[in-house]
Amino acid sequence: MFLHTISMTEFLVGVFVAEKLAGILRPLALALQEKGADLVKALDLINAVRTALHQLRSESEEEFAPVMTGVKAAAEEMGVEVAKPRLVDRSSYRANAGGSEASIDGYYRLNAFIPALDHVLQDVDLRFGKHMQLVAGLSTLVPKRIATVGADWKRLHSAAILPALPRTHR
Structure with missing residues (x-):
């Protein structure tokens, strides 16, 4: 069951998206944990991370291409076919971003990459x-x-x- 789960395209996309985001967030995490850290330098680094995330978001098509290349290479190494989940053309209970007409890359960019970026951006804005x-x-x-x-x-x-x-008022 575990092997089946890690060989699903959704899992592979999630891992590679997390790797891309971790590469951006790691310097910030290290700077914030540094002993005797300078608050102003940390805030400048936070602004740099925020800018990088906004750039990823605005250029999501170009930035997601290497992620999908890594997913496809890992899937090929595991002997798994890269596919999107079964989708209905019309859903009355939740939105189907991209729907059945979207490519595999487009589907995962709209349903995994962009929401992950939005969530991290929102979290950074709430914290800092x-x-x-x-x-x-x-x-x-x-x-x-x-x-x-x-x-x-x-x-x-x-x-x-x-x-x-x-x-x-008193």
């Missing part, structure tokens, strides 16, 4: 959104940072002018 960028601006007030790098006044200004919080 604008609030983290604003708080990082306050790190320019740390004396060590001012002495070595110099104050980044744009970040400090954006952090100091926080949006006004609504007043509560």
Whole structure:
């Protein structure tokens, strides 16, 4: 049963998509786990990762081609045929992105690659959104940072002018 599962095209596509995303996320993960990590450098790396993921998303056709090449090579090595699952032409309970007329590459790009990119982008935005960028601006007030790098006044200004919080009625 395990051999059958790992020889399915869906599994192979998932593994190769995860490998592509892990290659982008690994430097960020290492930087965030580093002892004595600099918050501002980490946020710059987060922005670089976010930009790379957005570029993958906008150029998904070109970026997914090497993924499918790897899937096809692994499937050939395992003696498995690369195929998409059986699809109905009309589904009333859920969307069939690509439907039965899409190619195998197009089907997996629409149903595996793009949703995985969207999920990772959403997770990065939730974890390191604008609030983290604003708080990082306050790190320019740390004396060590001012002495070595110099104050980044744009970040400090954006952090100091926080949006006004609504007043509560007493």
